[in-house]
Amino acid sequence: MSALTINKLEKSFGGLRVTRDVSLAVEPGERRLIIGPNGAGKTTLFNLICGELRPDSGSIALFGQELTRLAGRRRAHMGLSRTYQIITLFPRDTLLRNVMLSLLGLDRRRWNPLLRFDAQADMVARASQALERVDLGHIAARPLAETSYGERRRVEIAMALAQNPKLLMLDEPFAGLSIDERRDVQKLLASIPRDVTIVMIEHDMDVALEFAEKISVMHFGEIVVEGTRAEVVNNPRTKEIYLGE
Amino acid sequence: MSGKRIAFVVALAALAILPFWMPGTYYINITSQILFYAVFALAIDVLIGYGGLVSLGHAGVFGITCYTVAVTLGAGYGHVVAILFGIAVTLAGMAVYAVVALRATGVGFLMITLALGQILWGLAYRWISVTNGDNGISLASRPAPFGLSLGSATAFYYATLVVFLFSLFMATVFVHSPFGASLRGTRDQPARMNALGFNVFMVRFCACLFSGLLTAFAATLFVYYNQFISPQALALTASAEVVLMVISGGAGTLLGPIVGAALVVIMKNVASAYIVRWNFLLGAIFVAIVVFVPEGLVPGSVRLWRWATRRRSTPVANKAGAA
Numbered sequence: 001m002s003a004l005t006i007n008k009l010e011k012s013f014g015g016l017r018v019t020r021d022v023s024l025a026v027e028p029g030e031r032r033l034i035i036g037p038n039g040a041g042k043t044t045l046f047n048l049i050c051g052e053l054r055p056d057s058g059s060i061a062l063f064g065q066e067l068t069r070l071a072g073r074r075r076a077h078m079g080l081s082r083t084y085q086i087i088t089l090f091p092r093d094t095l096l097r098n099v100m101l102s103l104l105g106l107d108r109r110r111w112n113p114l115l116r117f118d119a120q121a122d123m124v125a126r127a128s129q130a131l132e133r134v135d136l137g138h139i140a141a142r143p144l145a146e147t148s149y150g151e152r153r154r155v156e157i158a159m160a161l162a163q164n165p166k167l168l169m170l171d172e173p174f175a176g177l178s179i180d181e182r183r184d185v186q187k188l189l190a191s192i193p194r195d196v197t198i199v200m201i202e203h204d205m206d207v208a209l210e211f212a213e214k215i216s217v218m219h220f221g222e223i224v225v226e227g228t229r230a231e232v233v234n235n236p237r238t239k240e241i242y243l244g245e
Numbered sequence: 246m247s248g249k250r251i252a253f254v255v256a257l258a259a260l261a262i263l264p265f266w267m268p269g270t271y272y273i274n275i276t277s278q279i280l281f282y283a284v285f286a287l288a289i290d291v292l293i294g295y296g297g298l299v300s301l302g303h304a305g306v307f308g309i310t311c312y313t314v315a316v317t318l319g320a321g322y323g324h325v326v327a328i329l330f331g332i333a334v335t336l337a338g339m340a341v342y343a344v345v346a347l348r349a350t351g352v353g354f355l356m357i358t359l360a361l362g363q364i365l366w367g368l369a370y371r372w373i374s375v376t377n378g379d380n381g382i383s384l385a386s387r388p389a390p391f392g393l394s395l396g397s398a399t400a401f402y403y404a405t406l407v408v409f410l411f412s413l414f415m416a417t418v419f420v421h422s423p424f425g426a427s428l429r430g431t432r433d434q435p436a437r438m439n440a441l442g443f444n445v446f447m448v449r450f451c452a453c454l455f456s457g458l459l460t461a462f463a464a465t466l467f468v469y470y471n472q473f474i475s476p477q478a479l480a481l482t483a484s485a486e487v488v489l490m491v492i493s494g495g496a497g498t499l500l501g502p503i504v505g506a507a508l509v510v511i512m513k514n515v516a517s518a519y520i521v522r523w524n525f526l527l528g529a530i531f532v533a534i535v536v537f538v539p540e541g542l543v544p545g546s547v548r549l550w551r552w553a554t555r556r557r558s559t560p561v562a563n564k565a566g567a568a
Contacts, residue, residue, distance in 0.1 A: 050440055051439075051440075052436065052439075052440070071439075072439045072440055073439050073440070073441075073442050073443060073444055073445075074442075076440060076441055076442035077442050081440075082440055084437070088434050088436065088437040089434070089437075090429075090430060090433050090434060090437075091433065092429075092433065093429075097426070100426075101426060101427075101430050101438075101441065102441055104423055104426060104427065104441075104443075105438070105441030105442030105443050106441075106442045107423075109423045110423050110424065110427050110442075110443060111423075111424055111427075111451075112422055112423050112424055113418065113419050113422045113423075113424040113425070113451075113455070114418060114422060115422055115423055116418075116421050116422065117421060117422055117423045117425065117426045118421070120423070159441075163441070163442075
């Protein structure tokens with residue numbers, strides 16, 4: 001059974017078809033990279049998978065469970081977690097509280113108006129662990145507004161990992177990072193255990209190709225090339241539309 | 246004991262003995278007004294400050310409680326039934342209000358709440374067979390819980406103080422709870438909260454119900470304080486006034502709405518006795534707040550205090566460094 005199965009997915013904004021007959025199967029534990037030029041429909045595909053957009057037709061299944069018509073929040077409860085291309089965090093809170101919110105999303109206590117949120121020792125411990133995992137444990141109590149862009153990127157990943165996802169979707173996790181920061185994030189992604197399937201959109205080909213086992217190339221909303229690293233890189237269509245050769 | 250706790254204990258002690266040091270009944274009544282308007286402002290602050298939802302129709306919800314209590318008493322029921330029924334009807338009304346208003350956020354939410362507030366005002370004004378229209382409804386008496394009559398200013402003040410402290414306690418527990426954190430999250434990043442597994446609509450809906458409950462507490466005190474209710478209490482200006490209390494004091498804080506309520510009630514009742522154009526003065530104060538402490542009096546004062554203490558300590562640190 002595939003971790004993620006997409007079948008003939010279609011989405012249009014008015015007269016513009018942004019996702020055209022997309023079919024995809026990502027196996028459990030796989031590291032899948034989705035590449036394509038700007039406007040190819042990669043983020044739209046992510047938004048369709050995560051439930052932020054509703055497809056016009058087609059189906060999406062996570063480990064065999066149909067989730068095409070399911071609300072985005074329910075998909076998170078089924079083990080789907082994501083990061084955003086444009087950093088989407090809680091700027092008024094500390095790093096620790098950002099990660100705690102992520103944990104709270106899957107916890108029944110999110111409805112509790114009587115407990116003290118900061119006193120939930122198990123959540124504090126798990127959030128601290130998640131921050132340690134991305135090397136931010138030492139600044140867990142720092143307000144997010146006082147952190148660098150690279151640190152925020154890592155908080156995004158910590159929040160996604162804290163939810164113990166089965167499928168982790170990373171939308172350009174290297175965007176805007178310095179060379180050193182890229183290396184750190186690369187190391188971090190490599191350390192994620194195989195029970196987490198990863199689908200990633202990325203523009204930085206150097207780091208992305210090293211990470212990916214299978215690559216899907218999107219162009220004008222379609223998947224035009226799919227295969228292993230070598231197959232995709234050597235495909236003349238890839239060179240034509242993406243690598244510029 | 247931390248500075249905050251000491252300040253709280255001192256304020257509590259001052260409020261507990263207030264009738265003994267206030268110069269007269271008039272000022273005790275003014276303090277009662279400040280306290281129940283503070284509860285109303287806290288109710289709005291839950292939505293504005295913690296939920297990012299600016300409601301301009303809350304006076305309508307406030308009016309539901311007032312009229313329900315007045316009509317129930319008029320039908321011959323006792324105070325307990327009237328108060329409980331008032332709260333229940335308000336919560337039911339708030340549920341409908343929330344379902345309609347939460348179809349939008351931002352300016353859309355504000356406009357829908359404004360429209361709903363106007364509908365409720367219109368009902369109070371025109372449904373004469375129930376509300377007695379512009380003439381309003383008078384209440385014959387105040388309740389006497391455990392045999393203690395709330396007829397005097399001092400007794401009513403203490404009843405108001407108890408409700409105020411209970412509401413403040415509830416609001417404090419609420420905003421520091423996991424649910425309060427969820428609500429703040431939906432204010433800052435609703436799409437992200439949805440992706441994290443939160444039901445954004447339901448979080449906002451429950452926050453509206455909590456806000457409705459606090460509004461019902463405030464309205465019950467209001468209607469018993471005045472022993473009268475008329476459509477004026479549901480007018481748009483009444484909603485705007487409470488929103489101004491929250492914004493001037495500091496939205497997203499618990500002390501801010503209380504300070505804002507004190508400011509507006511004192512200006513309306515005390516300053517107006519000495520200054521004919523007190524409305525102008527109140528407007529000027531709001532403009533000054535927006536210019537100098539746009540985040541509100543409470544958070545603004547904290548910011549200015551930190552800035553002043555930093556400036557005072559910097560030269561010493563520099564001298565130490567130079568030495």
